[in-house]
Amino acid sequence: xxxxxxxxxxxxxxxxxxxxxxxxxxxxxxxxxxxxxxxxxxxxxxxxxxxxxxxxxxxxxxxxxxxxxxxxxxxxxxxxxxxxxxxxxxxxxxxxxxxxxxxxxxxxxxxxxxxxxxxxxxxxxxxxxxxxxxxxxxxxxxxxxxxxxxxxxxxxxxxxxxxxxxxxxxxxxxxxxxxxxxxxxx
Numbered sequence: 001x002x003x004x005x006x007x008x009x010x011x012x013x014x015x016x017x018x019x020x021x022x023x024x025x026x027x028x029x030x031x032x033x034x035x036x037x038x039x040x041x042x043x044x045x046x047x048x049x050x051x052x053x054x055x056x057x058x059x060x061x062x063x064x065x066x067x068x069x070x071x072x073x074x075x076x077x078x079x080x081x082x083x084x085x086x087x088x089x090x091x092x093x094x095x096x097x098x099x100x101x102x103x104x105x106x107x108x109x110x111x112x113x114x115x116x117x118x119x120x121x122x123x124x125x126x127x128x129x130x131x132x133x134x135x136x137x138x139x140x141x142x143x144x145x146x147x148x149x150x151x152x153x154x155x156x157x158x159x160x161x162x163x164x165x166x167x168x169x170x171x172x173x174x175x176x177x178x179x180x181x182x183x184x185x186x
Contacts, residue, residue: 066130066160067139075158079142093141095126101145101153102173104181107138116180117161117168130160137161157183
C-alpha cells in the first residue's frame with residue numbers, strides 16, 4: 001500500500017512541478033493541445049494518463065507572472081480529477097477559506113512562523129502571484145480532511161522556493177517537540 005502511495009505521490013509531484021515550471025516562463029503564450037487516452041483499464045495507467053494529459057496541456061502555456069488565475073483554475077480542475085482518481089476529496093484553501101485539518105489554519109498560520117520545510121524553519125507566506133516575498137512562496141493550498149478524521153488527511157502546499165516549484169505536504173496530526181508543523185516535499 002505504501003508503494004502505491006509513493007508512486008501516486010511521485011506522479012503528482014512530477015506533474016505539478018511541470019505545471020509550476022511552466023508558470024515560471026517568459027512573456028510569451030504558446031498553446032499546444034495534447035489529448036492522451038488510455039485503453040488500459042488498470043488504475044495505475046489511468047492515473048498516469050490523467051496526469052500526463054494535464055501536464056502536457058499546461059506545460060506549454062506561459063504568461064507574464066509566475067502564478068495567475070488561469071494557472072490556479074487549471075490546478076483546481078486537476079485536483080478534482082486527481083482526487084476522484086485517488087478516491088479523495090480536495091478543497092482549495094485561501095486566506096478567505098483556511099485549512100481545517102487537525103486545527104491547522106493555513107494560510108493564516110504562516111504568520112505564526114511555526115512551519116518547517118524539510119526540517120528547516122523557513123519564512124513562508126501566501127503569494128497569489130508567486131512573487132518572491134518569502135523563502136517559501138505559497139501559490140496554492142489543498143487539503144483532504146478524510147471526512148473530518150484526524151487520521152488519513154493531508155495538506156498540500158504548492159510553492160515557489162528560490163524560483164523553483166516545490167510541492168510540500170503534511171499528514172501531521174499531532175504536535176511535535178519543536179512545536180512546528182512539518183511539511184515534506186512530495
